[in-house]
Amino acid sequence: MSIFEYNGCALVAMVGKNCFAIASDRRLGVQLQTIATDFQKIYKIHEKLFIGLSGLATDAQTLYQRLVFRHKLYELREERDMKPETFASLVSALLYEKRFGPYFCQPVIAGLGDEDKPFICTMDSIGAKELAKDFVVAGTASESLYGACESMFKPDMEPEELFETISQALLSSVDRDCLSGWGGHVYVVTPTEVTERILKGRMD
Amino acid sequence: MESVFGLVGKDFAIVAADSSAVHSILVHKTNEDKIMLLDSHKLMGASGETGDRAQFTEYIQKNVALYQFRNGIPLTTAAAANFTRGELATALRKNPYMVNIIMAGHDKDVGPSLYFIDYIASLHKLDKAAFGYGSYFALSMMDRHYRKDMTVEEAIDLVDKVIMEIRSRLVVAPPNFVIKIVDKDGAREYAWRESIKDAPVPAV
Numbered sequence: 001m002s003i004f005e006y007n008g009c010a011l012v013a014m015v016g017k018n019c020f021a022i023a024s025d026r027r028l029g030v031q032l033q034t035i036a037t038d039f040q041k042i043y044k045i046h047e048k049l050f051i052g053l054s055g056l057a058t059d060a061q062t063l064y065q066r067l068v069f070r071h072k073l074y075e076l077r078e079e080r081d082m083k084p085e086t087f088a089s090l091v092s093a094l095l096y097e098k099r100f101g102p103y104f105c106q107p108v109i110a111g112l113g114d115e116d117k118p119f120i121c122t123m124d125s126i127g128a129k130e131l132a133k134d135f136v137v138a139g140t141a142s143e144s145l146y147g148a149c150e151s152m153f154k155p156d157m158e159p160e161e162l163f164e165t166i167s168q169a170l171l172s173s174v175d176r177d178c179l180s181g182w183g184g185h186v187y188v189v190t191p192t193e194v195t196e197r198i199l200k201g202r203m204d
Numbered sequence: 205m206e207s208v209f210g211l212v213g214k215d216f217a218i219v220a221a222d223s224s225a226v227h228s229i230l231v232h233k234t235n236e237d238k239i240m241l242l243d244s245h246k247l248m249g250a251s252g253e254t255g256d257r258a259q260f261t262e263y264i265q266k267n268v269a270l271y272q273f274r275n276g277i278p279l280t281t282a283a284a285a286n287f288t289r290g291e292l293a294t295a296l297r298k299n300p301y302m303v304n305i306i307m308a309g310h311d312k313d314v315g316p317s318l319y320f321i322d323y324i325a326s327l328h329k330l331d332k333a334a335f336g337y338g339s340y341f342a343l344s345m346m347d348r349h350y351r352k353d354m355t356v357e358e359a360i361d362l363v364d365k366v367i368m369e370i371r372s373r374l375v376v377a378p379p380n381f382v383i384k385i386v387d388k389d390g391a392r393e394y395a396w397r398e399s400i401k402d403a404p405v406p407a408v
Contacts, residue, residue, distance in 0.1 A: 007326065028328055033339065035320060036328050057326040062293050101297060 001031060003104045004125075008179030009041055009054035010141035012149060012170055013110040013120045015134055016162035019190040020118040022050050022110040023170045025141070025180040026198075028057060037182040037203070045071050046081040047194065049111035050187055051091070054139035055125065056104035063103050066094060084111030084119040088129060095127035102126050106138040116191040141180045144173035163188045163197070171201045206251035207338025207370055207378065208238065210306040210318050211346060211362065212331045214353040216387035217308035217316040218394070219249040220363050222338070222370075222378030227254075235402050239384045242268045243278055246309040247384050247391045248288075251335045252323055253302040260301045264288050281309025285319035285327060292325035300324070304335040310386050338378075341369040356385070360394070367397055 008029045013022040028039035042052040043064050051067065053060035070090060074082050082090070088109050095103060102125045110120045122136040123129045130136065134153050137145035148169040157165060167186055174181040184199030210219035225236040239249040240261045248264065250257045267287065272278045279287070285307050295301055305321040320326075320333040332350050334342035345366045354362070363383055371377045379400040384393050 028326070030322065033343070035333070036330055039328060056324070057328075058293060058296065058322065058324045061289070061325070061327060 004055050004106075005140050005179060006031060007055070007057040008177075009139035010145060010170060010174045010177065010180035011041060011052040011054045011106075011108045011138040012145050012166060012173075013052070013108050013122075013136050014149065014153065014157075014162060014166050014169075015118045015120055015155075017156040017158055018116055018118070019159045019162060019188065020110045020112065020120060021159075021162045021166045021186060021188045022052055022108065023166050023184055023186040024052050024054075025139075025170070025174050025182065026185055027180055027182040029179060034182065040185070042185060042187060043068075044194075045087065045111075046075075048116075048189065048191075049082065049084050049087055049109075050189065051087075052108040052110075052138070054106045054108070059103040059105045063094070063105050063107075067091065070094075084109060084113050084121075087111065088119075088121050088123075092123055092127035092129050095123065095125065099126055108136055108138045110189070112189065112191060139180060141173045141177035144176045145169065148173045159188050159190055159195070163195070167199055171199060175202055205337045205376070206238065207334070207336040207342065207374075208249040208251040208304070208306050209334035209339065209342040209346070209363075209366060210249060210308050210332070211350060211354075211359060212308075212316050212318045213359040214355060215310075215316060216356060216359075216385055217247070217310065217318050218359050218363060218383060218385050219247050219306055219308050219318075220367070220381055220383045221249045221251065222336075223380045223382050223396075224378040225254065233402055234378075234380045234398075234400050235396075237382055239382060240265055241384075241391050242284060242307075242309075243272065244390045245278070245311070245386055246281055246284055246307065247386050249306045249308075249384075251304050256301045256303045260291075260303050261305075264291070280311050280314070281307065281317050281319070282314075282329075284309065285321065285329075289321055289325050289327040292321065292323070296325055306333050306335065308386050309391075310388055312388070316387065337374055338366075338370040341373055342366045345369055364397070371399070
């Protein structure tokens with residue numbers, strides 16, 4: 001079995017009208033065995049920047065700790081939060097540093113940049129950035145997610161409709177993947193507030 | 205194969221482990237203690253490669269003691285768990301420790317807590333956890349019978365149910381188990397569940 005499929009994950013981020021949503025499943029498994037159904041895969045870097053880390057859980061935790069360290073230092077020096085584009089470059093650099101012994105992670109980065117313009121991107125495990133204007137996906141359920149997002153996505157959705165769309169795309173995709181699921185975790189971020197919701201899906 | 209499992213109760217946490225030391229087809233001893241007391245209020249049950257288990261748990265125990273000597277206050281359970289994960293993660297790409305750990309502790313402010321730490325350094329805080337072939341039976345029994353805020357009697361009853369399942373359903377079932385408990389009064393051995401007694405070693 002692939003090392004990327006050891007723990008199981010599904011991640012998706014979508015752009016709306018002056019807002020974005022990022023969602024993940026909640027399963028932590030060790031191959032066929034489910035260990036936990038409340039495992040966090042999306043982390044907040046600052047109020048307007050979130051990163052989801054799919055792939056091997058241990059590397060996701062290590063990478064997250066390194067990124068928080070780097071961002072906190074940046075905040076102390078620059079006295080401001082990092083822009084999403086800059087943060088994406090930082091993640092890419094950290095991943096490429098380990099080019100010949102990589103972190104087995106695929107990040108999904110979502111944030112509000114200058115003038116609160118939504119920014120999303122994903123990259124592979126060695127830091128090849130993929131910017132998108134509509135949605136990005138990662139994880140063991142990524143193929144199902146591509147299909148679900150492509151058919152359900154519309155540009156310029158309001159936060160409530162965006163939440164519904166991303167939730168349906170996530171839940172329908174993880175139901176076709178045995179390694180991810182056990183509910184969903186959705187963050188909808190607008191310039192003024194962050195809404196966090198837990199989804200109840202098929203608990204299997 | 206070694207079984208370790210643990211659960212959190214009303215104001216305590218319990219960790220149980222089998223106590224056979226096996227080398228290929230030979231059973232060296234059946235009263236090996238695999239649950240180490242890290243300090244007055246922490247337990248660490250470990251399973252995996254015998255040498256790694258003994259060395260790594262002792263290393264963590266001594267470092268937890270060192271922190272207390274240097275700083276005058278003991279580590280919290282969360283801090284000890286994260287320290288352990290850090291050590292496993294650093295060693296992972298050099299010389300990995302093949303040790304799975306269930307760490308339980310009691311803190312005055314937080315109460316009892318249980319941490320699952322994989323041999324590849326995946327960390328998660330849980331109410332019930334198990335490792336080894338016995339985990340297939342332990343997790344299922346605990347999923348069925350575990351409730352939040354159980355009393356010590358109810359929890360030990362559940363632990364005994366799990367032990368009975370492992371003994372009757374696992375083909376190379378370990379005969380003996382040790383159970384340790386940690387609560388506000390500290391960490392201590394609770395009981396042994398023995399079906400085979402080793403011949404006592406005469407004093408020299």
